[in-house]
Amino acid sequence: MAAPSHGVIATFDTASDIYEAAKKVRDAGFKFWDCITPCPVHGLDGAMGVRRSKVPRFSLIGGILGFTTGMSLIFFTGAVDYQLIVGGKPLFSPMFAFPVSYELTILLTAFFTIGGMFILNGLPMHYHPVLKAPHIHQGLDDKFLIVIESRDPKYDAAATKSLLESIGGKDITEIEA
Structure with missing residues (x-):
């Protein structure tokens, strides 16, 4: 056979x-x-x-999730969990939350891009x-x-x-x- x-x-x-x-x-x-x-x-x-590949969609989702996670984390810790006024600064300011949000955006974009490539390629x-x-x-x-x-x-x-x-x-x- x-x-x-x-x-x-x-x-x-x-x-x-x-x-x-x-x-x-x-x-x-x-x-x-x-x-x-x-x-x-x-x-x-x-x-x-x-x-065209669908991997950029995974990257976009990772980037948005990373940015919102970073902003939410800083907002929660500064304005909700541990309210501490230092030098008259506000409890939350996007300017101070930007470095954390930027780094999480890059990190989660990379993870989602690699994960999306693995999923779509059957790896x-x-x-x-x-x-x-x-x-x-x-x-x-x-x-x-x-x-x-x-x-x-x-x-x-x-x-x-x-x-x-x-x-x-x-x-x-x-x-x-």
Whole structure:
């Protein structure tokens, strides 16, 4: 009995080849696929149809929470919990609360950004089936790879292989799950 398939992987030689191939895979309607490149390829996200990340939303929430926590902490300690008038200064002033609020804004923004990235990327992922591909190491050195996953609604092993072949893919192999 054959092992279940994770998808199909194909190799491309140049950055321009994978850029054009990514546009064709996107136009074919695939949703669950990715490009593996040894270096950044300018414009590849656009060619793949990747939308803007949601991580900045996590960062904004962390920043707002940090700022309000800092202001609330100083307000509570100065105006509610321990009312002490020193040198005629008010019990609460945003000017004096700013350093604490600023630091908490930076701290919680960083924590929420990292947490959001982990959540959205499904990390930690200690293993991925693509690592079983026989030529995956080339995608980290000098080749460019496209992986189309079998969970994609448009996935059909034979049709997907022929699509990758028609757009210039080489060493097309099926990956075990």
